[in-house]
Amino acid sequence: HCSLLRGLPADPGARQRERAHVRGSAASHQSSRPRYLEPSPSTPSGPRWLPVLGNLLDLKRLVRKLGSQHAAFESLCQEYGSSVLGLRLGSDLVIVASGYEAVSQVLTSDDWLGRPDNFFMRLRTMGTRKGITMTDGALWSEQRRFAVRHFRQLGYGKVHMEELILAELTDLLNELEPACTTAEAVSLGPLLPPSVLNVLWALTAGTRFPHGDARLQRLLDLMGQRGRAFDMAGGVLGTLPWMRHLAPERTGFNLLNRLNASLRELLLETIADHNASYTQGRTRDLIDAYLHEVKAHAGDGEQSSFTEEQLVMVCLDMFLAGSYTTSNTLNFALMLLVLHPDVQSKCFKDIYNNVEKGRLPSLTDRQKLPYIEAVIMEVMRLYYVVPITGPRRALHDTKLMGYDVPKDTVVLINIHSIHHDKKHWGDPEVFRPERFLNARGKIQPDEHLINFGLGKRRCLGDALARNCLFLFLTGLLQRYRLSVPPGEAPPCREPVPGLTQCPQAYRVMLTPRTACPGSPRSPRTPSPLPGA
């Protein structure tokens, strides 16, 4: 183990100092498990590994027993008395950072700005190393800067984005109307992803899909399956990519190829349409803005990172990073409000008292509704959709919590361990939005809530996600009371694990709150965006 973790000179006090930060007792480090080699005091410890498979089998067993990858990592951290765990997944050396101190060190250090380059990561981006999420270095910083700047210019976080979200909310409310009128139980989960994806699609491509559109549904099905089939290390494909030849279906290889083919076809067709109607100086959406850059850099030849192939991957990143993360968070919020009718009533009371009758909520209502904000924060703490984030790659030999880490080591980041740290939160398993409110009922941020990451690779879609969550949640609660259908079991609190975790399927009864507290407008037809 230690021979693989070659690094800077040993720091014998590192493990002893760091153990003091770990939950549980330092004595738990005295594991009875045998090791191949006793690690040096300056290298992260972990279970022994086997040739070829590394820790894969043990880890799989533990995940099965404890129900999730984050629970397995937390159990190993306890066992080895460290918030930094050294593992081998297949032939790759992977470390896992848990707890606020280790995680914030990784997220805020330039040493950890890299992303791994392996089979799974490349397959994710259609066999390339392009886009934003899975690139690093000069390409990443140039492309990220572009995306942040142009989302901002397109009204990202401002009026235009609000209009798009409210149009989707209106459609969703209209879609729910029949179930409400006939007093039928409804499954809200599947209705949320199309609404969120449409907001992303409108910002990216300038149009929206009608609900029920077969192409949209296929894309969402494939992305949903991907979210459940993999973990942050890429599952078997990330660690033993040759397994795809033996089991292309079971490893998820065929699934990713199907998703890639669907996304590629849709994106290439949309980019071709944009090229055909391209007008210099007119920016309808992200694709137009990107095409300006492609044309402006046309003379740079190979030097330019702005190409149409790169544009396809930037769009893909927006969908993969933004759609199910946001819709699953909304789904968890609705599930928790069904399970906690007292919290739901309090939300409704605030909406009723602060949003004038006859109109939908708007982003300017946000300041008047701190309790709703606190509910959203608490949902993201309790059921964080990406409990393991990253992965990151060390760009240089570096140190983490005093341990030596060689260049190119991959780190997985256990955000769940921070959001459920008993020492910090006291009662982390309890749904209690009040923990984010001060005595005057105003929002009280907590730096241990790391829901959009930290540092230079922080989420670039946070404004969009927060606006979607606020408007969809407030709009639904303004109109309906959500409850468990008579004779049915309440929603199960155990999430479905995966790359992006989600609630198990559940149904709700929708009861109108008042006769007409925000009557939906007519549905929008697909149309170009303002400025077109």
Ligand code: HEM
């Ligand atoms: C509730 C919803 C969301 C959550 C919880 C979330 C969370 C995160 C986190 C924690 C990261 C940082 C990963 C790291 O440090 O390595 C991240 C990155 C990213 N997010 Fe989000 N996100 C959400 C919504 C969105 C949306 C709506 C978009 C698209 C507009 C988006 C686009 C991205 C991209 C492109 C990155 C990669 C940034 C980079 O590598 O430089 N996210 N997200």
